[in-house]
Amino acid sequence: MPLEKKLPDYADPPLDEVVLGVQFSPPNNYTSVHACGIWELFRSEFPIVEEVPPLDSQVETFGGTPGQEPSFTFGPPPVRGRMWFISADRSHLIQFQENRFLLNWRRRPAEGNYPRFAGIWSSFSTKLEAIASYFQQEFSTALKINQAEITYVNLIEVEEFAQADKWIRLPESRNVDVESVNYKVVEILSSAGGPYGRFFNEIQSVLTKERKKKALRWSLTFRGKPGGKFISDCQQFFDDGHSRIVSRFDEFSTKHAHEMWGKNNE
Amino acid sequence: MSNRTASRIPDGSVFAADGDRIFQKNSNESVVSLWGHQGYSLQRNLVVHDDSAWSAQLREKLNALTALPIGWDGYHGVPVSFDCARFAVRILDAICDGAVPAPSLVPGSDGTLQIEWHCCGFDVELDVLDVGQVDAYRLNRGTGEEEEIELGVDFTQISTWIEDMAARS
Numbered sequence: 001m002p003l004e005k006k007l008p009d010y011a012d013p014p015l016d017e018v019v020l021g022v023q024f025s026p027p028n029n030y031t032s033v034h035a036c037g038i039w040e041l042f043r044s045e046f047p048i049v050e051e052v053p054p055l056d057s058q059v060e061t062f063g064g065t066p067g068q069e070p071s072f073t074f075g076p077p078p079v080r081g082r083m084w085f086i087s088a089d090r091s092h093l094i095q096f097q098e099n100r101f102l103l104n105w106r107r108r109p110a111e112g113n114y115p116r117f118a119g120i121w122s123s124f125s126t127k128l129e130a131i132a133s134y135f136q137q138e139f140s141t142a143l144k145i146n147q148a149e150i151t152y153v154n155l156i157e158v159e160e161f162a163q164a165d166k167w168i169r170l171p172e173s174r175n176v177d178v179e180s181v182n183y184k185v186v187e188i189l190s191s192a193g194g195p196y197g198r199f200f201n202e203i204q205s206v207l208t209k210e211r212k213k214k215a216l217r218w219s220l221t222f223r224g225k226p227g228g229k230f231i232s233d234c235q236q237f238f239d240d241g242h243s244r245i246v247s248r249f250d251e252f253s254t255k256h257a258h259e260m261w262g263k264n265n266e
Numbered sequence: 267m268s269n270r271t272a273s274r275i276p277d278g279s280v281f282a283a284d285g286d287r288i289f290q291k292n293s294n295e296s297v298v299s300l301w302g303h304q305g306y307s308l309q310r311n312l313v314v315h316d317d318s319a320w321s322a323q324l325r326e327k328l329n330a331l332t333a334l335p336i337g338w339d340g341y342h343g344v345p346v347s348f349d350c351a352r353f354a355v356r357i358l359d360a361i362c363d364g365a366v367p368a369p370s371l372v373p374g375s376d377g378t379l380q381i382e383w384h385c386c387g388f389d390v391e392l393d394v395l396d397v398g399q400v401d402a403y404r405l406n407r408g409t410g411e412e413e414e415i416e417l418g419v420d421f422t423q424i425s426t427w428i429e430d431m432a433a434r435s
Contacts, residue, residue, distance in 0.1 A: 028344055060419060061421060062421065064357075064421045064422070074332065146349075146398045153299055195420055196419065
C-alpha cells in the first residue's frame, strides 16, 4: 500500500484570508424573506448583518472559444442581494445569496493562528448541511451544487517589490527598480472524465493602507465542478483543492521563506 | 468595509482602498475574496462584445423566456431560470462564431431551455437542464446517424458539431 504523501506544514504562514464556497441551483420559489430563515440558522454565531450586491454566476467551462465571458446582457437587474452574516469578532463571515454560500476566514490584528483547513472545512460543511436541510424543509428540494471553490490569500510585506524573489520563486530582479508585480498562472484541472476546473496562482504587488507598506498579495484558487451535485460529493473536491494550494505554495516559495514561515517537515 | 475610496498610483493603475488595504482593481482575483469586494456587476451578464444582430435576437428571446408568467404553458410552467439561460449563453458564446444561423430557443415548463438548430443537413438539440448539465442530440439527416451525449462543462464535442454545420452552410 503506498504511503499517503504528507503535505508540507507551516507554523506561521503569511495567510490572510481563506474562502470555501459553493454555487448551486436556486430554488424556484426563493424570495428575499428566506434569507432571514438562513440567518436564523447562524444568528447566534454570526450576529452582524450587511447586505451587498450579488455575485454573478461563475462557471469554469472548456472547449470552443476559450476565455470569453458571455457576450450580452439580458433580463432585469437582480432584485435579491447577497447577505453577509459576520461573527462578533469579524474574523469569520458567511456570504449567502440564492445560488451561493461562502465561508470566509480573515486574519484580524488581535488574532493568533489560522484555524487550519480541517477546522474551516468542518465549520463550512456543517453550515452547508444546515442550509441543505432548510432547502429541503422550505422548498422540498435538495441543494444541487454546480461549482465549488477554495481560495487562500497570503500577504507578504516587503521593503521593495524587487525583493519578491526572496519569498517567491520568480525571476531575480534585485538590480531592477521594480514598480509593480503582476504574475498569473492558470492550470486546467482534469480527471478521467475530462476537464472540470481551473487552478489560479496569482501574485500582485499591493500597498497596505494603514501603514503604507509594500506587500505581495499571493492568491491561490481551486475552482470547478465537484464530482457530484450533493454535499457528500464535495469533500474530495475541497481536499484536492487544499492539497493543490499547499503544494503550489510550497513549490513556489523559497527556502528563505520556508525558514521564516516555520516549515515543519523540511 | 464601506469606507472605500479609489486613487491612482504612479504607474496609472487604479487602486481602491477596502478597509485597511489597497488592491489593484483590474485583478482577475477570486471575486469571493473580501479583498476584491467591489460591488460586482449588477447585470445578469457581462458585456464584452454586444454588437451583432445574432446577439440582439438572442437577447430579445432570452428577455422574453426569463419573464414568462407562471402557467405560461396552460399548466404550471415556470419561466426559464436565469441560471439555465446564462449557461446557454455561455455555451453559445463558446461554440458559435456567427458561421451558423442563430438557433431557436425553446423553453421547458420546468425552467429549462432547449437550443435547437435544424439546418445545414443536421438537427442539433441542446437541452440545458441546469448549470453544467446538458443533454445533447444530433441527427445527420443525410445518413440518419444519431448521436446523444451528456455534457458537463466541456463543450469540445458540440463545438465540432457546430463546425460540421458551418462547413455545410
